[in-house]
Amino acid sequence: MDEFAQLLDDLYFTNSNLAKEIILTNYLRQVSDPDRGWTIAAIAGTLSFDLFKRNVIKSLMMERMDPFLFDMSKDYVGEMSETIALAWPQSPEPVRLNRLPELHEVIAEFQSRNKAGIRDYLVLLLDNMTPSQRWALLKLGTRGLRIGMSARSVKLTLAKMKAVEIDVIESIWHGLIPPYLDLFAWIDGRADLPDLSDKLTFSPVMLAHPIDEDKDLPRISPETHIAEWKWDGIRVQLSSNGAETKIFSRKGEDITHSFPDLAGSVTLQGVIDGELLVKTGGELGSFNDLQQRLNKKKPTKALIEKLPAHIIAYDILELENDSLRQETLLVRRERLGEALSETPQSRIDISEILPFESIEDLHYLREQAAQTGGLIEGLMIKDVSSIYVSGRPKHAWYKWKRDPFLLDAVLMYARRGTGKRSSYYSDYTFGLWNEDGELLPIGKAYFGFTDEELKEIDKWVRNHKLQRFGPVQEVEKGLVFEVAFDSAQESKRHKSGYALRFPRIHRIRWDKPAAEADKLSSLEALICT
Amino acid sequence: MQVRPEGLYCAPADIYIDPHHPVDRAIITHGHADHARSGHGEVFATPETLAIMRTRYYLKDETAETGLPYGQRVDLGNGVTLWFASAGHILGSAQAVLEYDGSRVVAAGDYKRHPDPSCVSFEVVPCDVFITEATFALPVFQHPPLEIEVEKLLRSLKTLPHRTHIVGVYALGKCQRVMKTLRLAGYEEPFYLHGALKKLTQLYESYGQDFGEWIMVSDIPRADKHVFQGKIVLCPPAQINDRWSRRFEDPLPTVASGWMQIRARARQKRAEMALVVSDHADWGDLIRTCEETGAKDIWITHGRVEALQYALKKRGINAKALNMIGRDESVE
Structure with missing residues (x-):
């Protein structure tokens, strides 16, 4: 456990990616199994369980520390785990350990204990640790590790250790599970590359580039490209061998458990790339509807009946054990069409190919997307000769989102950010005027501005403070943000009655008087189209 | 009052x-x-x-x-x-x-x-x-004993001997405390100092403090970058990532301050090593x-x-x- 904590510290404080890879390589060469496997799982974010819940730590802390002082500390530090790591008050009569347990011992111990046991073990460890070890434990235990190292750079490190291309690691990665004993056996030269041919695994998806209208539109013609709607659901990969079906998120997370209705309906053998939405009574639902089905470990029968899951298929990667990835998009689309008409799937529709004859037609289609109240996010434009490769190849697929909605809203509250931004007021709540001249909050945003702008807004907040509500700072109603957002929905949770999707700060209107900001009625007008 | x-x-x-x-x-x-x-x-x-x-x-x-x-x-x-x-x-x-x-x-x-x-x-x-x-x-804020922090620095000098360890310290107090503690921990190499630290260090010496050998960075010819490798250079905090630090081979920016206890503060300063040293x-x-x-x-x-x-x-x-x-x- 101490080597693990040391590694996290070293990675956290190192700036260059190359240096991080070297540090990780050295660690993986020095540390034995299964600790090193658990370590890469923690860093790459592939642990499938929490060792303990955040509220266990929080309640332990509340028993031991004055809540007011805890809140002030947390507000200052900007983050709960680090606050606890630093301020942890030792037990009155702490049990002393001769040595800290190894990483795998810690994991096994937590997994074998019941609720009360988990609590006791956590106290025992925290009492015997330094602040940076506590930080490592808390981050590991709640899977909240953020040390500036991506899953991709973990894979790259592993590839370099074995002197192979990263694709080799990618091809097996999603079929392996922590602590990756077979992977390391292969890296050490003690075994062959793990064989995953009988498992349903995720293969990394192909992504699109945002279109550059000036440069990319001239490349596009009806002969070389197809256009499709870009639906506003979640991108998924559905993999089935006839007996079993799995649904993976765009990042390879297995989300089958949330959609048993969909998984159970599939009779086609193959791998399909598509958009997951809900479809009730023949009508596709909004993202808001879909959201009710996301992250449910075990959705209720009532929910499933109310909001059945559905897929709009964009592409096919495998059909009855044949990989189609090396075929052109044109061929893949034909095979997809044939497969779905030969074996119709109740929950899978093919994504419609939108006819166009000119670039003007594409502009027109994009306009139409904007009239769907957010159901369609824009257009996908794909080169028909493109093969299916993971990642984001240039000039193969473009996404052309409809323009975001814009509104001028007034800054109402600010709070300090987390991590690197913990000393800046970087999270903003803004509102619109109602008919009575009252400001009602409509959303929050914490990006869309540059670091320089952040400093200026931070300064403005500090100079225009009103009341404080815990960590939330109310400010004078004097600064206008032009806020961009993808869609808006009616929401009972917000006082204004609306919730914005993906709001971000588009521009800071230093020039605009707050009284001239938009009214709630402008928002109503926007979403009623 | x-x-x-x-x-x-x-x-x-x-x-x-x-x-x-x-x-x-x-x-x-x-x-x-x-x-x-x-x-x-x-x-x-x-x-x-x-x-x-x-x-x-x-x-x-x-x-x-x-x-x-x-x-x-x-x-x-x-x-x-x-x-x-x-x-x-x-x-x-x-x-x-x-x-x-x-x-x-x-x-x-x-x-x-x-x-x-x-x-x-x-x-x-x-x-x-x-x-x-x-x-x-x-x-x-529960400050660790300075010896532990100094040990971090000494360990890093050993594991990364090719890197110049640039430690940002305030000219008055912090600089001299860090030097003195390093000497007590057995560090015997000369310290290399930024010009802004010179006068106050001399003043401490006039009151009987002994910091061993220290050399002004400006006295080393620009071409001799290797001299600083695996050594400790002390300078004001603002200089660790500034133009001045470019004269060193593979610098490792370090900040010694009480604020370094908060990780995000250390990252804001772009420090690769954070020594919690508070006065x-x-x-x-x-x-x-x-x-x-x-x-x-x-x-x-x-x-x-x-x-x-x-x-x-x-x-x-x-x-x-x-x-x-x-x-x-x-x-x-």
Whole structure:
């Protein structure tokens, strides 16, 4: 456990990616199994369980520390785990350990204990640790590790250790599970590359580039490209061998458990790339509807009946054990069409190919997307000769989102950010005027501005403070943000009655008087189209 | 005692403590820029603090100086007596002890309780009113022993011998404390110093401190970059990632400061190593000190005032915030 904590510290404080890879390589060469496997799982974010819940730590802390002082500390530090790591008050009569347990011992111990046991073990460890070890434990235990190292750079490190291309690691990665004993056996030269041919695994998806209208539109013609709607659901990969079906998120997370209705309906053998939405009574639902089905470990029968899951298929990667990835998009689309008409799937529709004859037609289609109240996010434009490769190849697929909605809203509250931004007021709540001249909050945003702008807004907040509500700072109603957002929905949770999707700060209107900001009625007008 | 825009004011003796603006009479607790300023008519301070102020050009020819060694009393007039007790913050740092009409007020200035081989340690002075700082007054601030932090640096020198370890330190106090502690930990290589650290280091030496061999970075020819590899270079914090640091081979930016306890602070400074070295009292020591003085009233000047006030009140000690302005939290 101490080597693990040391590694996290070293990675956290190192700036260059190359240096991080070297540090990780050295660690993986020095540390034995299964600790090193658990370590890469923690860093790459592939642990499938929490060792303990955040509220266990929080309640332990509340028993031991004055809540007011805890809140002030947390507000200052900007983050709960680090606050606890630093301020942890030792037990009155702490049990002393001769040595800290190894990483795998810690994991096994937590997994074998019941609720009360988990609590006791956590106290025992925290009492015997330094602040940076506590930080490592808390981050590991709640899977909240953020040390500036991506899953991709973990894979790259592993590839370099074995002197192979990263694709080799990618091809097996999603079929392996922590602590990756077979992977390391292969890296050490003690075994062959793990064989995953009988498992349903995720293969990394192909992504699109945002279109550059000036440069990319001239490349596009009806002969070389197809256009499709870009639906506003979640991108998924559905993999089935006839007996079993799995649904993976765009990042390879297995989300089958949330959609048993969909998984159970599939009779086609193959791998399909598509958009997951809900479809009730023949009508596709909004993202808001879909959201009710996301992250449910075990959705209720009532929910499933109310909001059945559905897929709009964009592409096919495998059909009855044949990989189609090396075929052109044109061929893949034909095979997809044939497969779905030969074996119709109740929950899978093919994504419609939108006819166009000119670039003007594409502009027109994009306009139409904007009239769907957010159901369609824009257009996908794909080169028909493109093969299916993971990642984001240039000039193969473009996404052309409809323009975001814009509104001028007034800054109402600010709070300090987390991590690197913990000393800046970087999270903003803004509102619109109602008919009575009252400001009602409509959303929050914490990006869309540059670091320089952040400093200026931070300064403005500090100079225009009103009341404080815990960590939330109310400010004078004097600064206008032009806020961009993808869609808006009616929401009972917000006082204004609306919730914005993906709001971000588009521009800071230093020039605009707050009284001239938009009214709630402008928002109503926007979403009623 | 009153709080005035210029600073803390002792009315019967018509004198300010660490005023922000030029005044006729001032007591200066120590030489840091946010406490010692130039332009006062008459200055009372320890001889070391006066020497620091002279080195930094805070004293003019016409300034009347009274140098008071720790413990020596002076009559300020109108029945007010002043003497200094050591504060353990930096060389010459003092608590101003004011006695008047049978009661005693101690203005502690900045202080710490952790051992520091580069200055005299803190002395607890029983008093009626104790005026304290609150720079690190949150339970998250529990400063580790300096030896542990220095060990981090020494370990890194061993594992990364090709990198130049550039340590950002304040010129007054931090620099000398870090050097001295490294020597005590057995580090024998010469230190390489940025020009801004020279004069004050020499001043410490004139008071008997021994830092072993140190060399000005500017005395090494630009072409000899390799000289610094695996060595310690000390400079002001702002320089660790600035143009100046480009002259070194593969620099490893390090910051030594009490703020380094917060990871995000270290990342903001783009430090690759964070040494928690504070010249202020940590949370536990602030509360302990307030209790040990036996003061019935604690006045809090600057820092995380609210938290300390709350914690003291919970312990049944009267505490109030003085709402002082002008103290810069980034300067230690």
